[in-house]
Structures are given as C-alpha cells and as structure tokens.
Amino acid sequence: MAWTCARCGEVLADSFGACWRCGSPAEGLDPGVEPTDAEFAEIGAAEEAAAVRQRNEFNEAVWQYKARAGWFPPAYGRYAQAGAGLHRLAVAYRLYRGRQEMTARPARPDLDRKWTAFAIMLGLTGGFVLSILLMNGWADFLLADGTRFVIVWIGLLVGCVLTGDRAVDAELQAEAEFQVGRGTAS
Secondary structure, three states, X not given: OEEEOXXXXXXXXXXXXEOOOOOOEOOOOOOOOXXXXXXXXXXXXXXXXXXXXXXXXXXXXXXXXXXXXXXXXXXXXXXXXXXXXXXXXXXXXXXXXXXHHOOOOOOOHHHHHHHHHHHHHHHHHHHHHHHXXXXXXXXXXXXXXXXXXXXXXXXXXHHHHHHHHHHHHHHHHHHHXXXXXXXXXX
C-alpha cells in the first residue's frame, strides 16, 4: 500500500511516516511525533539513492554531450585513434584558450596547472632534441650508450603523452560539465 504526499505529490510506501522529499507527515499522523531511528534511516537511504541517481543522470548527460561533440568517435584502427587523439588535443586547446580569454567563465587553476605541466614537458622534449642537434658533447654522451638514449627519449615522450592526456581529458570533461550544467547541451 502506498500514500501520496499532499504537499509535493511524491508517492511513498506506507511504511514512511513522513515524505522523504519535503518532510510533511502522512495524513492522519500527528506532526509533532518524531520519526523513529528506522524511519530516519529509510529517509536517509532514499535521499542518498536520489542523489546517486541524479549524479548518474548528470554523468550520462555529460558522456552524451561528449559523444555528440565528436570528442570520442568510434575508433576503427590505430591511425584513426591517433587522429582522434590529435583532434581532441586541438579541441581541448581551443577550449582552454577560449576559457582564458572569457572573463565570464569561472577560473580553473586545476586545469591551468595541467596545461602548464604539458607545456613544460613539451619544452623539455624540444630542449632535449635541440641539445642533441647543437651540442656535440651532450650528443656523444647520450649516443655512446644506446640504452641511455632510449630511456631518456622514451621517458620524455611518455611524459608528454601522459601530461597532455590529463590536460585534454580534464579540459573536455570540464567543458562538457559546464555545458550540461547550464542546460545548453543539445
């Protein structure tokens, strides 16, 4: 058996003595009667379930926005995935620059730090390449032992990929959440 809250219209099980949404008592109950611990537990569980359901719906809307925007197209092969990754990098950087120039949007220092880390890794990688090309002593040191050269080079490339991937993913996630939260995700 269920009852409907007279104030908000929520349909509730008859085990509830009050509406979990608005707190109004069931008809025929004295509003001065305090709910039992079990009733408080049921109300808390229902509120928690509603919050989880709302967050899941929001996350699904964010994912749908990303898919509609073309940020995560279906990958058909290694080259398609690489192309999609470069596309995501270009879009995320455009969003980052737009966010920097727009004063109406809230500041995001967390995203700025990720982009700065990515720029530093790109600078280190570029400096490594230039040092090999311009300084013979450094090139002789690194190239004398092939393992040393490979470890440094792979470390720099992995650092660039990881920091770039973190910056891109965070920027795209932030933009999708902003658009969905504003209600403009169509």
